[in-house]
Each structure stands twice: as C-alpha cells, then as structure tokens.
Amino acid sequence: MLNNIIIDGLSFALPLLIIAIGGIYSERSGITNLALEGLLGFGAFCGGLFMAFLSSSFTAAQVPVYLSLIVAALGGALYASLFAVLCVVFKANQVISGVVINILSVALTGFLTRQINQNFFNQPSDKFQIGVFPRVSVPFLKDIPVLGGFFSNFYVFEVIILLLLAITWYLLYKTRFGMHLRACGDNPQSVDAAGIEVNQVRFKAVLISGALSGIGGMCFAYSISANFSPTVYMGAGFLAIAALIFGNWRIMPTFVACLIFGFARSAGNEIGKAMKLSSSFFDLTMTLPYVLTLLLLIFFSDTNKAPRALGEIYDKGKR
Amino acid sequence: MNNNLKNKNFLLRLLGDPKYQFISIPIFAIICSLIVSAIIILIVGQNPLTAYKGLMQGAGILAKDKYASFQGQPTDFMETLDKMTPMLFAALAVAIALRAGLFNIGVSGQMLIAGFVATITIGYSRQMSPFLAKPLVALIGMIIGALAGGLIGFFKIKFNINEVVSSIMLNYIYQYVFSYFINTKYIDPVTRQSRNIGANARLTLMQMEIGSYKMRIPIFFLVAIIVAIILYFFMNRTSQGLEISSIGFNSDAAQYAGIDVNRRLLHVMLISGALAGLAGVTYYLGYQPSILPKSLSSIGFDSIAVSLLGNNNPIGIIFSSFLITVIDRGATYMRSAAGVEQEIAALMSGIILLFSAMGVYMRQKFAALLGKNRMRG
Numbered sequence: 001m002l003n004n005i006i007i008d009g010l011s012f013a014l015p016l017l018i019i020a021i022g023g024i025y026s027e028r029s030g031i032t033n034l035a036l037e038g039l040l041g042f043g044a045f046c047g048g049l050f051m052a053f054l055s056s057s058f059t060a061a062q063v064p065v066y067l068s069l070i071v072a073a074l075g076g077a078l079y080a081s082l083f084a085v086l087c088v089v090f091k092a093n094q095v096i097s098g099v100v101i102n103i104l105s106v107a108l109t110g111f112l113t114r115q116i117n118q119n120f121f122n123q124p125s126d127k128f129q130i131g132v133f134p135r136v137s138v139p140f141l142k143d144i145p146v147l148g149g150f151f152s153n154f155y156v157f158e159v160i161i162l163l164l165l166a167i168t169w170y171l172l173y174k175t176r177f178g179m180h181l182r183a184c185g186d187n188p189q190s191v192d193a194a195g196i197e198v199n200q201v202r203f204k205a206v207l208i209s210g211a212l213s214g215i216g217g218m219c220f221a222y223s224i225s226a227n228f229s230p231t232v233y234m235g236a237g238f239l240a241i242a243a244l245i246f247g248n249w250r251i252m253p254t255f256v257a258c259l260i261f262g263f264a265r266s267a268g269n270e271i272g273k274a275m276k277l278s279s280s281f282f283d284l285t286m287t288l289p290y291v292l293t294l295l296l297l298i299f300f301s302d303t304n305k306a307p308r309a310l311g312e313i314y315d316k317g318k319r
Numbered sequence: 320m321n322n323n324l325k326n327k328n329f330l331l332r333l334l335g336d337p338k339y340q341f342i343s344i345p346i347f348a349i350i351c352s353l354i355v356s357a358i359i360i361l362i363v364g365q366n367p368l369t370a371y372k373g374l375m376q377g378a379g380i381l382a383k384d385k386y387a388s389f390q391g392q393p394t395d396f397m398e399t400l401d402k403m404t405p406m407l408f409a410a411l412a413v414a415i416a417l418r419a420g421l422f423n424i425g426v427s428g429q430m431l432i433a434g435f436v437a438t439i440t441i442g443y444s445r446q447m448s449p450f451l452a453k454p455l456v457a458l459i460g461m462i463i464g465a466l467a468g469g470l471i472g473f474f475k476i477k478f479n480i481n482e483v484v485s486s487i488m489l490n491y492i493y494q495y496v497f498s499y500f501i502n503t504k505y506i507d508p509v510t511r512q513s514r515n516i517g518a519n520a521r522l523t524l525m526q527m528e529i530g531s532y533k534m535r536i537p538i539f540f541l542v543a544i545i546v547a548i549i550l551y552f553f554m555n556r557t558s559q560g561l562e563i564s565s566i567g568f569n570s571d572a573a574q575y576a577g578i579d580v581n582r583r584l585l586h587v588m589l590i591s592g593a594l595a596g597l598a599g600v601t602y603y604l605g606y607q608p609s610i611l612p613k614s615l616s617s618i619g620f621d622s623i624a625v626s627l628l629g630n631n632n633p634i635g636i637i638f639s640s641f642l643i644t645v646i647d648r649g650a651t652y653m654r655s656a657a658g659v660e661q662e663i664a665a666l667m668s669g670i671i672l673l674f675s676a677m678g679v680y681m682r683q684k685f686a687a688l689l690g691k692n693r694m695r696g
Contacts, residue, residue, distance in 0.1 A: 034424075034483075086673075090680040095422055096627045100676045103624055104669035111662035115363065235491070238424075242484040280502035283495040283613065290491040297480045297488075304479055 001274060005266045006149030013262025014161040015219035019240040020247070020254050021168050022212030027249055028172070029205035030185040030198075032311040034098030035083045036213050037237025038105030039076050043214020044221040045109040046075025048128035048228025049116065055129060056121065065133055069157065069215050076214020077207045079105065084206035088199050091313045106233055113228070127229040133157055133222040157219045168212070169251050181205050185307035188314045198314045213237070246297060248304055260296070264289035328692065335689025340682050341630060347681065348674035349642070355674075356667045360659060369657040374664065377652025378645040389533040395648075401523050401537040401606050403644040405430070408543055408598035409622035410629065410636045411550055412468075416591040417631055418554055419584060420567040425471055425486030426595045427619020428493045433464040433596035434603030434610060435497045439505065442516030442604055449519040453538065456520050460600030461593045467493075468592015469585060476581040482588075490615060498612035507609070515608040522605035539601045544637060546594070551633040563587055598622070624672045643668055 019036055026033035047068040054064045079101075086097040110126060117125045133155050142152035172178040180201050183191045188198045220236055221228050243261060247254025268288035272281060333343045357367035375381040379395025386394075409426050416423035423429075437459045441452050471489065474480040505513045518525065524536040554560040566573045566580055574580045602618060603610050625643050629635030650664030 086676055090677045092676045092679060093627075096623070097676050099620070099623045100627070100669070100672045103621065104666075104673055107662065107665035107669040111660065111666045114660055114662055235487075238487045242487050245481050245484050278503075280499055283499040283502065287492045287495045290488040290495075294480075294485065294488045294492075297484065298474070298478050301478055301480045304481070306481075 001270050002146060003149035003152065005263060005270050007153050008266035008269065009259070009263035010150070010158055011155055011223050011262075012265055013258040014158045015216040015223065016236060016240055016243060016261065017216075017255055017258040018161045018164060018219070019213045019216035019236060020244040020258060021165065021251060022209040022216070023240055023244045024247075024249055024251060024254060025168070025172065025181065025205045025212070026209035027244065027310055028185045028307055029181045029202045030188060030307060030309045030312060030314070031084075031087055031202055031206055032094040032098065033083075033206070033209055034095055034241065035080070035101035035105075035237075036209070036240050037233060037235065038098075038102035039080050039083070039210045039213035040217030040220070040237050041105045041109055041233050042079035042217075043072040043076030043210070044217035044228055044232045045113065045128075046078075046214070047072030047218040048113075048130050048221060051130040051228075052116075052121070052128040055131065065131060066156075066160075068130065069160065069218055072214040072218035073211040074214070076210040076212070076217065078210070080206050080210020080213075081203075083210070084203045087313075088203050088206070094311050094313075102237070106230065110230055127227040129227050130221060132226050133219075155219070155223065157215075157222065161215075161219070164212070164215070165251070165255065168208075172251060177201075177204075182307075184314075185309055188309050188312075192314075192316065202314070213240075216240070242293060245304070245306075246293060246301075249307060257293075261289050261293065264292045331685065331689050331692060334681070335685040335687075335692075337682075337686060340686070341632070341635070344678050344681055344685075345628065345630065345635070345639075345675060348678060349671055352667065352670040352674045355670050356663070359666065360663060363659070363663075365657060365659045370653055370659045370663070373653035373656035373659070374646060374649035376656060377649030379648075380645065383652070383656075389528075389531070391532050393529075394532050394534045397534045397536065399644055399648045400540050401535045402648055403640055404537045404540045404543050405598040405602035405606060405616075406618055406622060406625060406640045406644055407547065407637065408594050408601060409618050410625040410640050411543075411547055411633055412591045412594035412598060413623050413626040414629070414631045414633060414636060415550065415554065415563070415594070416587055417626065418560075418567050419563045419587040420570065421472075421475075421482050421584065421587060421591075423468070423471070423486065423588070423591050423595070424483055424623070425467070425490055425619075426591075426598065426622055427615040427617075428486065428490035429464045429467040429592050429595035430599030430602060430619055431493050431497060431610070431615060432467050433460040433599035435493075435500075436460075436463045437520075437600045437604055438513060438516055438610060439500075442520045443505075443514070445517040445519060447519055452517075452520040453522060456522060456600050456604055457539065457542075457597065460596040460604075462596070464596015464599060465589045465593035468588045468590075468595060471592075472585040472588030475588075476584055494613060494615055497610070501610060501612040506612075510609065512609040512611045516604055520604060521608060522601050537601070537605060539597070539605065543597075543601075546597075547633040547637050554633065559583075559586075595619075621668075624668075628672060628675045630678070642671070646671075 019040055023033050023036050050071040051068050083101045086092045087094045113126050117123055135153050135155055137153050138151040142148045180196050184198050184201045192198050221232050243257040244254045246257040268285035272285040333339050334347060360367040360370050376383045378399045379392050382392045412426050413423055437456045441456045471482050471485050474485045475482050501513045507514045522539050526533045527536050562578050562583055566583055570580050602616060625640045626636055629639035646664050646668050650661045653659055654661045
C-alpha cells in the first residue's frame with residue numbers, strides 16, 4: 001500500500017511539477033500565466049496527433065513514445081507563442097488572455113481531433129490512441145523497505161522530468177538568461193536600462209513555459225489513459241498555478257508543494273481502498289490534497305510575495 | 320476617389336474615436352472573428368452562411384423551416400434567454416471582482432454550493448407555496464454564494480492567500496464534497512444526477528402555454544437585467560463603486576488616499592459571491608432541475624470571457640452574454656441543419672474572445688491612426 005502511494009503520488013506530482021516550472025518561468029518574467037491548462041492540452045494534442053499518425057504507418061517501437069514528448073513540447077511552445085503575441089506584442093490583459101487561451105485550446109483541440117479522425121482515420125472519435133509509456137524498476141533498490149517505492153514501477157518520463165528539473169533550475173538561477181528573466185519580473189525598467197529587450201525575454205519565457213507545459217500535458221495523457229481525449233483538461237494547469245504560488249514562485253519549494261499534493265492525492269485514494277469504502281466515499285478522500293493545501297496556505301502564506309512586476313505590461317515610458 | 324477616402328475616414332473615425340470605441344471595437348472584433356470562422360467553415364467544406372443561419376435558427380432568432388406542435392421560434396428564443404440568465408449573473412460576478420483587481424475564478428464553485436444548498440433546503444420541499452419557495456431559493460442562493468465568495472476574500476485579507484489559489488482549491492472541495500452527498504442521499508438512479516427539484520421551487524416556469532406555444536419563462540431574466548443596470552450605476556456613479564475601481568487601479572494609492580482596502584475587498588467578494596450564487600440557483604434550479612455530481616458548470620469559466628467581451632461593463636455584459644449564449648445554444652441545430660460539426664460553435668466563441676482580448680491594442684492603434692490622419696488633414 002505504501003508502495004502504491006509512492007508510485008501513484010510520483011506519477012502525478014512530477015508532470016504537475018514540470019507544468020508548474022513552466023508557470024514559474026512565465027511568471028518570474030512578469031507574465032501572469034493562467035494559460036497553463038490550455039498550453040498543456042494543446043501540447044498533449046500535438047503529441048497525441050503525432051502518435052496517431054505514427055502508429056497508423058509504423059508498428060510501435062519504443063522510440064516514438066519519447067519523440068512524442070518532444071513533439072508535445074514543440075506544440076506547447078507553438079501555442080504559447082499565440083499567448084505571448086497576445087500579452088507581449090498586443091499588450092492585452094494577461095489574466096484575460098490566459099483564460100481566452102484556455103477556452104480556445106479546449107475548442108480548437110476538440111474540433112481538430114474530430115476533423116482529423118474523420119478525414120484521415122475514417123472514424124468519428126474525439127480521441128487519439130497514443131499507446132503506453134514504458135514503466136521500469138531499478139533492480140535491488142526497489143526491494144528496500146519503505147523507500148523501495150521510489151524505485152519501482154515508475155514511468156520513464158518521471159526520470160526525464162527530474163532531469164528537466166535540474167536543467168531548468170540551473171537555467172533560471174545560475175545563468176545570465178535566468179537572471180535577466182527574473183529581473184524582468186521584478187524590475188523591468190532596470191533590465192531595459194541595462195540594454196536588454198524586456199519583451200524579448202518575456203516572449204522567450206512564455207515559449208519555455210509552453211514547451212514545459214506541453215511535456216507535462218503529454219505525461220498526464222499517458223498516465224491517465226492511453227489516449228488523448230478532452231479528459232486531459234482536468235484542471236492540472238490550475239493545480240500547477242496553485243502549486244507555484246504555494247511554492248512562492250521558486251522551483252524547489254514548488255517541487256515540495258507538488259510532492260505534498262501528489263502524495264496526499266494517492267494517499268487519499270489508498271486510504272479509501274484500504275478501508276473498503278463505497279465508491280461515493282472516495283469523493284471525500286479525494287478532497288484531501290485540496291484541504292491540505294488550503295490549510296498549509298493558511299499557515300505559510302504570510303510571507304508569500306509575488307514577483308513585483310507580475311502582470312504589468314511593460315511600458316518603456318513608465319518609471 | 321475622393322468618396323473612397325471619405326468612406327475610409329468615416330470607418331477610421333468610428334474605430335478611432337474614443338467616443339465610439341466602447342461599441343465600435345467589440346463589433347469590429349466580432350466581425351473579424353465571424354470572417355475567420357467563415358474561413359474555417361469553408362475549409363471544412365461547408366457553407367458558412369448556412370451555418371450562421373442554422374446558429375441563429377437554433378437560438379430562436381430566425382425561424383426554422385418547421386416546428387413540432389406547440390413549438391416555435393418564441394419557444395427557442397425563451398430557452399436561449401433561460402440559458403443566458405445564469406451566464407449574465409456569473410459574468411457580473413466576475414466583472415465586479417475584476418474592477419477591484421480580484422480574479423474570481425471560483426464562480427463555478429460558488430454556483431455549485433449555492434445551487435446545492437438551495438436544492439436540498441427548498442428544492443425538495445414540495446408542499447411549499449411557489450410564491451414563497453421561489454424567492455426563498457433566490458435568497459438562499461444569494462446568501463450562500465455571498466458567504467462562499469466572502470470566504471475567499473477573508474482568506475485573502477486575513478492570511479494573504481492569493482484568491483486564485485483558494486478559489487481553485489475550494490472549487491475542487493465543493494465539487495467532491497457535494498458529489499458525495501448527492502451520490503449517497505439525493506441521487507436519481509436513472510439519470511445519475513440529483514433528483515429533480517419540485518416545480519414549485521424552480522426559477523424557470525416550464526411548458527407555459529402562451530398563445531399557441533408552450534414555452535419556458537425564466538422568471539429571473541428581468542431581474543438579471545435590472546441587477547446589471549443597478550451594478551452599472553453602483554460601479555460608475557457611487558463613491559463605493561469608485562473606491563472599488565481605484566483599488567483595482569492601484570491598491571497602494573487607494574490605501575494612501577484613506578480607503579479601507581481590506582474592508583472594500585471583502586465587500587467586493589461578498590457581492591461577487593452573491594451574484595455567483597444567483598447564477599447557481601438560476602442554473603441548477605432554473606435552466607436545469609438537477610445537479611450533475613462531480614462536475615462544475617462551464618459557465619463559471621466562460622463568464623470570465625463574457626465579462627471581458629463586455630468590456631467589464633455591466634451593460635456591455637448584457638450583450639456579450641447574449642451573443643455567447645446564442646452561439647452555444649444554436650450549435651446543436653446548426654449541426655443538423657448545416658452539417659457543421661458542433662465543435663465549430665465553441666471554436667467561434669473562442670475566436671471572438673481572442674479578438675476581443677486584443678481590444679485594448681486595437682483601441683490604441685486606431686486612435687493613433689486617426690490622430691495621424693487628422694494631423695495630415
């Protein structure tokens with residue numbers, strides 16, 4: 001049972017984390033990103049489309065599964081460029097643009113999935129079959145009591161996400177680009193004075209955000225079901241926003257927030273199962289992560305501080 | 320040639336003059352999106368005009384070719400108004416919160432809790448006189464909604480919890496908790512929804528015979544319009560309303576000017592929640608007679624966009640909620656009449672919203688163009 005909590009918890013927490021990191025990149029550059037839900041959905045759609053086409057012409061080898069993550073990242077970035085154009089180039093309200101991007105994403109992917117299925121695969125369906133993502137265990141380590149769960153039966157994408165965690169952490173905190181990005185969110189005027197284009201940095205940040213969300217969305221598509229369908233819009237993007245605000249717009253605390261979230265979720269599930277409760281009672285245990293987050297926020301959000309220029313459209317003339 | 324220039328100038332003046340922009344820009348955005356949607360429909364291989372006509376026919380704005388007995392264009396139109404009522408309330412809830420710089424993403428949660436409480440308290444008390452039950456439903460919806468909205472405001476000012484996060488968490492909590500209660504106590508085993516409420520408590524009168532038609536009468540439609548007008552005056556003509564706007568512009572400056580920001584924010588969330596509550600009861604005890612467990616209505620999220628399309632202005636919102644509801648309601652008929660996939664309708668709404676999000680940019684751009692033109696002239 002403990003193993004199950006760990007396995008399910010991680011497979012939920014890590015995709016959530018990569019989406020939240022995407023959100024952090026965007027928000028630290030000063031762009032409020034409520035569009036994560038739409039970005040992850042569109043990314044997953046692109047990955048799903050890729051898999052659907054491949055599996056119709058090739059027999060499934062293991063390679064395309066990993067490629068689909070890349071396609072999802074590209075798709076997420078592509079769709080994010082629309083969001084970036086709205087709020088960086090057209091200077092639209094960021095909150096509103098985010099909501100619009102979400103609504104449009106649901107509509108667009110629903111429409112395209114149906115059309116493509118009809119025209120290319122001759123079947124009226126709103127799903128793409130994407131196959132299964134390989135799960136592995138580490139020999140020996142998986143037999144360690146208690147901790148063994150961390151090493152057994154995990155999706156390979158979880159390892160990829162952990163790698164991305166390291167890369168994105170390094171990029172944000174240890175490189176020149178990362179410093180510029182963070183400065184854009186706190187004091188864009190000073191970045192401009194240093195001769196760096198604020199809007200360019202923000203544009204890039206939003207693209208990164210889209211790419212990471214796309215990967216996260218694809219991972220959710222794999223772990224929820226073996227197909228891309230509208231169920232991928234289950235609110236993970238909003239949860240990621242909650243996690244990153246809870247994590248104070250910093251990567252490592254956000255990681256912790258996602259872990260708490262994932263484990264509370266799987267624990268709620270397992271407790272429900274172990275107590276042999278009726279299925280409707282599961283609804284109550286499902287509230288566990290949300291109640292827990294709310295309680296933790298009550299105790300810990302006193303010091304919560306958003307990036308200072310978050311949500312502000314950068315205006316050169318303003319001081 | 321000269322005439323052509325004059326025409327162009329006229330169009331530019333309409334789009335560029337701040338005096339007309341409040342109406343000309345949204346209409347321009349809608350026309351742009353109708354053109355884009357038409358192109359998409361053409362690509363799919365259908366006739367956009369037939370599709371648009373089907374949309375209007377489905378929503379009861381144009382007459383269909385044939386109707387079943389007791390059905391007619393008024394029947395369809397009243398159903399559209401019935402569906403528009405909760406959307407209007409919800410969009411107003413979003414609008415007033417946005418005025419104060421608060422983003423009430425929890426409208427759907429507040430709708431659900433208000434709808435649920437009103438359903439189990441009044442909805443199932445079938446002996447109650449309709450003249451008592453209906454106002455009570457609305458009152459309970461308002462109070463419960465206000466409390467739910469106020470809770471978010473309280474979290475915000477007391478514990479510094481971002482309203483977006485607390486709303487999202489509460490949305491999930493309401494959704495699961497009420498799903499539990501509905502599934503264990505109030506389930507209708509056939510429909511898998513909560514049992515239908517009594518006609519005495521329902522805020523929509525069903526199958527009313529008027530003339531030769533049987534139609535729905537959404538009792539609260541007029542109330543919603545009146546509320547929108549009151550809200551317009553409250554937001555633009557009263558000192559409280561202007562205080563709220565000033566918090567939205569710059570809360571530090573508002574604090575400095577002596578406004579009790581925290582108190583005002585709490586008030587705003589109470590009002591916003593009350594409006595969301597009204598949206599909840601007109602949806603769950605009006606347009607529908609029941610609640611589907613473990614789901615939030617999409618109205619809560621769509622209303623954010625509707626509010627934006629209406630420029631966050633209550634009067635504008637009356638029109639934008641009508642437009643979005645027409646597209647939504649007409650979709651089914653469009654499919655059968657024009658052979659266009661239903662998903663196109665959602666896509667159309669999305670494109671309209673996309674263009675209207677660019678509204679601010681268009682305003683500035685056209686104003687600048689007009690200025691240049693005037694200089695030259």
